[in-house]
Amino acid sequence: MFREELTRAFWNRSFVIALALGILSLTQGYLEYIDGPSPSGSGYQDYLSRLPPFYNNAYDALIWAQQGLIGLLAPVMAVLPFADSLALDRTRGYLRLVLARVSYGRFLLAKYAAVLLSGGAALALPLVLFFVYTNLVLPRGLNPVVEQQRVLSAPNALGPFGDLYQSAPDMYILGLAGMSFVFGAVYAIFGLAVSAASDNRYIALATPFMVFFLAHFILSALGLPNWSPLSPVVPHWLMNITWLQILLSLGIVLVSSTVFYVAMAGRMRSRI
């Protein structure tokens, strides 16, 4: 059952759309990062010679790219692959056929795991792919001239694991991808919980995005931007973002969504 659900979650058009959306969003941020003459132009070498070594580098490029559109679209990308599938299975009668073969509990567990993994992958994969790209086109190294760095390199400016940026930049980028995975997984579960309650697939897909934005707006307006749900997916968007803020932001969504999913799935059983 789990393998079947996993195949459905990853092998569908919406997953590809989520990946494409991620790559395009990162490209928008990357284009803002790359300034000055075109790398293929004649004046590029002269331009580079006047700058510190590693002025443009593979790590900063990814950090810049992540500060663009992707943070805002993250909740939609997370739910796109498979979060609405429970509503779809129910309304199409697929669920009735499946329950002739496996228990309801196993089906729900397989669905939960598949949604969690696909949502996480939809956010983390574009970052990993883009990091491969920046490694191919830009030098791998950090700009030693602090005054001319493209990103704030102080550890407290780069999130709770910001000290990795100087000591092990590859691990730092991997940490960003990991955080994106966790964020995607949590918001995909949010969408799944909504789809357990509503037959309207649109509601399952759009509600996490709306809640994310409203929470972000309200917390920012109340002077608590570090607690915004944006912090886990872009932990370097503000100074002094802590593990507590990230874990609480994600933990509340994950626990309440899981409880809601279990409760609604129990109620739904009589309607199958």
Next chain:
Amino acid sequence: MTTKDVKSFVPWKGFAHFMRFEIEQHFWQMRWLLPLPVMLIVAYIVVGDVAVDSLNYSLESNTWDALFSVFGNANLVFFVFTLLFLYLVSDLLRETRFGEGVLFRLGSRRLWWLGKTLTLGLAVVVYLSVAVGIIAGIAGFVLPWQPGWSQATMQLPLEFYVAPGARDIPPAAALGQLLLLLSMGWFCIGLAVMVIAQFSNQLVIGFLTGILVNLSGLMAERADTGPPIAYVSIHQHLLYYYHSFGDPKSVYPAWIVSVLYWALWVGLFYRVGLILSAKQDFLAQEERQ
């Protein structure tokens, strides 16, 4: 059906029935309660800010300051109002099985698309009325109602998202112009969402398109994009602040140009929607969505 029934059949009667069903189906939902707490929070934050500014500058403020600070603020328009509106209306094309039955009784694809468009228009009016009503109501408790601009706006118009040239217009008329731009803009984006949803047969793709259009406006505004992109970007036509108000040196469009801009897009999207609705497979729609 008897001969008498056929003779007495009035298409508009069926249309009125369809519209009533549309309103019941789309507006009688828990989701439509969401603007109430959101607008209350926005009012609480912005009215508080205006009152504090008034004290800090020792200049008298009034209710118009709060209204312009809310509906002229790019962050609120792009981050809150437009997104919430899109969330409420992006599934207007969704039909239940009963809805399909109503559609067959309607018997015309043109009337179906017209009905959907009118429902969207009604959604704009309801949403804007709720927003303005709540903000004005809360602001009215804290700040005085006055017929003219406040001292604060006359001296520091930019603090309240009022362009200096707009002060020549009475505040009620200026707010009317601002709300017309917002309502036309939201109606147009909503129409674009419905057209894309029809084209892709996916409501969420329509919603996603709306989000991207909205974010493109936000980013153009943040980047202070210059011409020619600024002429086509939605931010210059949605936000009242970005207008010339008769200043020939201004790089911003005149208010009437923005009205024409939205009218042009509305006409285009309505026409495209009409063409797409002629090809729509309504029977399979529910299964796909």
